[in-house]
Structures are given as C-alpha cells and as structure tokens.
Amino acid sequence: DAMVIQNPRYQVTQFGKPVTLSCSQTLNHNVMYWYQQKSSQAPKLLFHYYDKDFNNEADTPDNFQSRRPNTSFCFLDIRSPGLGDAAMYLCATSSLRGAGAEQFFGPGTRLTVL
C-alpha cells in the first residue's frame, strides 16, 4: 500500500545532541510537510517542501532544519535539542500545494529529550 513512513517511531536523545528524524513516502507526492505536536495540542507546521523548494514558517526556530534529497525522502534535523523540543513529529504529504489538498500523515516520531 502507498503510504507515509516515519522512522524511528520513538527517538530518545540527550539535551544538545543533534538528532535526525526521517520520513519517506511511496505516494510520489510533490509536497512534504513537517509538523510538531506537543501533548494535547494541535499539530504545528514547521516547514514544507514543494518539490525542492523549501518553505519555512516564520516562527520555526533556527534549531530546526530540513533536507529533501529526492521526492521520496525528507529529513528533520534538530541541531541542539532542548527539553522544550520533546514532542511528536509528524510528516505529511500532499499531491498539491494549497487549499483543498488532502494531507496524508505518517504515524509520527515521538521524541524524548533527556
């Protein structure tokens, strides 16, 4: 089945130690998104790629970076994780950018920062 895959499902890192989360998709969608979701809150968009075009949300901290080496893969790099970065990180894809495009979500990676 076509899907959005996130690895690992659970990630533990230490304060200040860089960590990379990965997302892959078999849907061949042009757009890939990264969301941060803290406990009992709505998902918050960090950035998205439209093909290779990177779009950062204005309030996304510089500590968060992303790479998209090809259509299928997208990575979220947290350069120096703080305790406040502990959250669920959701990857999503859509075939179109903009209104009306359904987003398909992966299962998420739950990040713990010690």
Add this chain to the structure above:
Amino acid sequence: AQKVTQAQTEISVVEKEDVTLDCVYETRDTTYYLFWYKQPPSGELVFLIRRNSFDEQNEISGRYSWNFQKSTSSFNFTITASQVVDSAVYFCALSEPTGNQFYFGTGTSLTVIP
C-alpha cells in the same frame, strides 16, 4: 486570532450513544476547505472528510455525518451509535487558498466507554 475553534476539549459517551463534535471556523476568504482528521492513540492522523466552501450539502458516511453551515461558520461532526474504536482525538482544520498550511483546531478527545 484562532481560525478554528473546537470548544469541546474532552467528551465521554457510553457505547452506542450518538455524539456530536463541534467545529467553528473563521475566515475572510469566500473559497476555503474544511477537514476532519482522526488521531487514534497510535498517533497517525487519519483523513475523514474534506468539504469546500461552495458545497453546503451534508454528508453521511456510514455512522459518520457532517453538518456544514456557512451561516454559523460551523462544520460539526456526528458519530451515530458510537463504538469503542471511535475513541480518539478528532481535529477540525481549515485551509485557505492563500496559505500552504492547515489551521488545526485544538482537537476534541473522545472516549467511548464500553
């Protein structure tokens, strides 16, 4: 300003009861899209429905139904004869033509008690 409001933070119902989840949105655009997603404990956001602003017809899909009323800026979701498997957090979201993101509500946590 909050674009999507889900006033009900938590709801508990007994199995087989009907339950309605409220969603109120705010937008100045005449064209927009509304979504409902389900997030079970596993974490993955599952798409339930998309509705565009020009289609006010109510929709029914099995035990699920949606009531879209532009006059009150509401897009409510009803589950008929609830089941334990319906226990999840449900998010309402708005997408506008000018943006690339979903504006998620804060979610309603539904617990169906056997």
